Amino acid sequence: MTSTLSTTRLNDIVSDFRTISYTEKKMSYEDSVNRFLDAINSVKKRIEEKVFNLKKITAQIQTIPWFENVQIEELIIINELIVLSKDVKISLSKQYIFLNNKLKIKGIAKDEIKKFKLAIDDFTGAYENVEFVFFELPHDKEFNEITQKLANL
Numbered sequence: 001m002t003s004t005l006s007t008t009r010l011n012d013i014v015s016d017f018r019t020i021s022y023t024e025k026k027m028s029y030e031d032s033v034n035r036f037l038d039a040i041n042s043v044k045k046r047i048e049e050k051v052f053n054l055k056k057i058t059a060q061i062q063t064i065p066w067f068e069n070v071q072i073e074e075l076i077i078i079n080e081l082i083v084l085s086k087d088v089k090i091s092l093s094k095q096y097i098f099l100n101n102k103l104k105i106k107g108i109a110k111d112e113i114k115k116f117k118l119a120i121d122d123f124t125g126a127y128e129n130v131e132f133v134f135f136e137l138p139h140d141k142e143f144n145e146i147t148q149k150l151a152n153l
Contacts, residue, residue: 040108047099047112054092054119061085061126065133078134085127092120 064078096117104113137143 043099043103044109044112047109047116050092050095051112051115051119054116054123058119058123058126061123061130064130070134075134078130082127082131082135085123089120089124089127092116092123096120 061081064081067074070078096113099109099113099116103109
């Protein structure tokens with residue numbers, strides 16, 4: 001009788017263990033998937049924040065070419081802004097390349113990465129426009145002649 005009792009008890013233990021084992025395996029898999037999806041959502045959110053910040057600063061930079069009567073002290077500040085912008089662009093471009101190579105080609109955060117690239121391009125265009133207006137056009141003889149003719153009308 002001890003044998004039957006032991007067999008029954010062992011079967012109960014194995015049954016309980018199977019239930020626990022299945023639950024743990026299922027939860028571990030679900031937890032892993034959930035953590036993975038949370039990480040993807042976190043990356044998407046960080047990219048969206050970068051895009052928001054880039055659009056904000058791009059809008060600010062786009063106002064600079066409209067400044068009038070810019071003095072030498074202001075040109076020095078504008079030049080510093082351009083230098084900083086070029087440095088930021090290098091960093092952002094490296095981030096884009098990493099995101100594109102590691103995530104976008106695998107179908108992860110494609111739209112967010114595309115928007116990030118467009119925001120980088122807009123940012124680049126904005127500071128290059130500032131550089132052109134303040135540091136290239138004033139030295140363009142043809143531009144200055146046309147400007148002078150327009151001013152004399």
